[in-house]
Amino acid sequence: MCRGDDPNCTHFAEHRRRFLGDLAPERRAFLKSGFVATGGAAAMAAGGLSLVGPALAQTSAKGIRQTAHYHLPATAETVHWGYFSKLLKPQVEIASGDYVTIETLTHHANDDAERMVTGDPGAESVFLWTKDKKGVARRGAGPETGPLGPGGGLGVHICTGPVAIRGAEPGDVLEVRILDVAPRPCANPAFKGRSFGSNAAAWWGYHYKDMITGDRAREVITIYEVDASGARDWAKAVYNFRWPGVTDPFGVAHPTIDYPGIPVDHTKTQRNFDVLKGVRVPIRPHFGTMGLAPKEADMVNSIPPSYTGGNIDNWRIGKGATMYYPVAVPGALFSVGDPHASQGDSELCGTAIECSLTGTFQFVLHKKADLAGTALETLDFPMIETSEDWVLSGFSYPNYLADLGPDAQNEIFSKSSIDLAMRDAFRKMRSFLMQAKGLTEDEAISLMSIAVDFGITQVVDGNWGVHAIVKKAIFADRPA
């Protein structure tokens, strides 16, 4: 059933009525006046996820306001590959309340270019790499020159953006609503109507040094098919192959997957089509990497997540979810990439089903001055809201760039643990329950033990993650 957000649903009216009835009191209490002050009502009038409750409807007296809807394609010109940076020039500058449809490309598309690049002008421009030309030269936050290539592969995600939000300043909170997510259809006529993704069991995976069969040091890539129409809610494996060692078009050898976007020549692989027969993988389309530019460094590796979001790799960041980020630099500078068709909690082998997606987002800016007394007042980490839950992201180091000193971007890869991330998730959930829900510490501690679920987000992104989930319905009767 739709959640009251799909006008094409045959029971849309009824579902929307229920949705509003269920959630309105909760949301009203949470957002309080900050929302009203920042274009929220106008955003709602335009059909976003938010809810017109009595406290908000009165703002219509302020008159009609128009919001804009932009489309940001993914091309060699609109993406930055493998890093966040406060120095990037925005692709588009928008107002609070505006919408942007953003195309994202998986950085694993070249694992099978025939299925994920060929015939797709945007993807072709990004993945272009001949002996003479490279569509996007820099891949990663590393030095411009290095043995592997510009950027050094120190960061791997193709990020579309940034989107600048007019008036955003450090200390504000940016709310990003994911209104829709759809797989990018294969543009190759040979595979019409389908989409594909790649799962790489790679050297950075949790399993890599702990295998029990065959050759120990192998990387295996599995190609998955996803239904582009969205009618089928599961993916299936097409084939797998062992990373054969690839020499890139500039002549650099890559015995392992040490630089993103290397074109794989399938005349040199052995493809095994007898793989995961009869296995249906439930799809959970979401964006692995999504967030704002941090202030601590000019070039930030896209792999470790941090306080401004980034590579959180939580599958709950999909359609219907809303993110709240602390703004660290002027304009906020939002970017999104690392699209996933599905991922399990832990992202064990190092990747998800990496599959290009297009999302439609609405951006609502909450100014610092309006946050006093709201749940967002002390927000210093990326918070997820789904239709049912609040999901708080704990990391081994909440702000590793600040926590680990000048060499943080290297140190983080050897210092993470789930135990550290659990401690952070515990502290964040306690603060949330005290700050946003007005509980005492004793009340918060008791509730966390009996009604909050802690899960392992990922153990492969340098800064490992644990999330804490609490159901919104728990508070439905609580006075705001």
Add this chain to the structure above:
Amino acid sequence: MCRGDDPNCTHFAEHRRRFLGDLAPERRAFLKSGFVATGGAAAMAAGGLSLVGPALAQTSAKGIRQTAHYHLPATAETVHWGYFSKLLKPQVEIASGDYVTIETLTHHANDDAERMVTGDPGAESVFLWTKDKKGVARRGAGPETGPLGPGGGLGVHICTGPVAIRGAEPGDVLEVRILDVAPRPCANPAFKGRSFGSNAAAWWGYHYKDMITGDRAREVITIYEVDASGARDWAKAVYNFRWPGVTDPFGVAHPTIDYPGIPVDHTKTQRNFDVLKGVRVPIRPHFGTMGLAPKEADMVNSIPPSYTGGNIDNWRIGKGATMYYPVAVPGALFSVGDPHASQGDSELCGTAIECSLTGTFQFVLHKKADLAGTALETLDFPMIETSEDWVLSGFSYPNYLADLGPDAQNEIFSKSSIDLAMRDAFRKMRSFLMQAKGLTEDEAISLMSIAVDFGITQVVDGNWGVHAIVKKAIFADRPA
């Protein structure tokens, strides 16, 4: 909606039809002939959760067989408090396929005797403690004499049993189906129709040395009310109080909660009834501690979970779930206790809503000789099956009694980590997918990254836990 297991449901026939249709192929493949060989069909005829599929129905040709249903009350004579032991005399000996309804008592009932003990003859017999008499003297696996009392509080759970299964031998697998679970109604007329539970934020909680308000070293107990009729699916807080330091009836002072079942005198507490107002805690009735006697030691502290189960503290071990345990000693010796009305993944503060429950269980013995080629062949840990999922229990030390040497029962409390438990959960899930589902290691690794969720079971039981969850529906189309 009922899952096809509640004959009183008005749509029982339809729900059961769907349930059979959905799960039959999966279960048939899983259990194979081992199930048929061990009374499974007879059990099903008696109305258990199992499924009459075509491959099983034929066994009815073997003729009618009668199963027995026992009732095991919880009294001072039928419980052992705080330990598992292979030396215990069984309370009842049953055949494979038989049913037992077992009463369990929370060891926290004396936190509020008025609500959880008074008027209840079974609970009164267990909790009896005057200056002259103690209903159950030994509480824990420690020495008979010690400063805190017999057993030393080295183990805290009131376990009902053991139940011996005729013919069970080491190497077999015991399947335990939880057919029904209900709260134990309060027997005090003043609180008719209600049930109560206690949540202790105690010194062994994850939060204890990491508090941010008030006095640092405090233990806080919150009493919750649960609807005894089952009509309401949420619990609410009644009041909380700080552990005041209690001197037990024998004159021993307990400044912290260092021995289970100490009667709290509420003339010496300050009860705060203004607690968690408007908060509805979803209930998840389950048994925190449930399992078989291990072979490694005569007296085993009930707190750390291990390969024969015990204090797993996973809220998924509730109605409709099935457990599979490796049998370690003759007769298997099943005991159950530590009933919970609700718990979150992590059991953060050290306890759940500790609330007396009664369960109805069916026991099916799978003989070692019948396990070849089935998913149970190599089972060496407690596995959970729910209506939708397989849930595998990883621990910091899979068999800590063997892994940590002669001082294991002390060592385990200082050596646990989530990181270790994650490693174990990963390995167990990989083995399960390879053994039970016939995947190659490469297939298993890929699937684990995209479709298996790892969560934090508990961080308070000495041997910390991480569980791995995979949906059964993923394999619905896979040839057995």
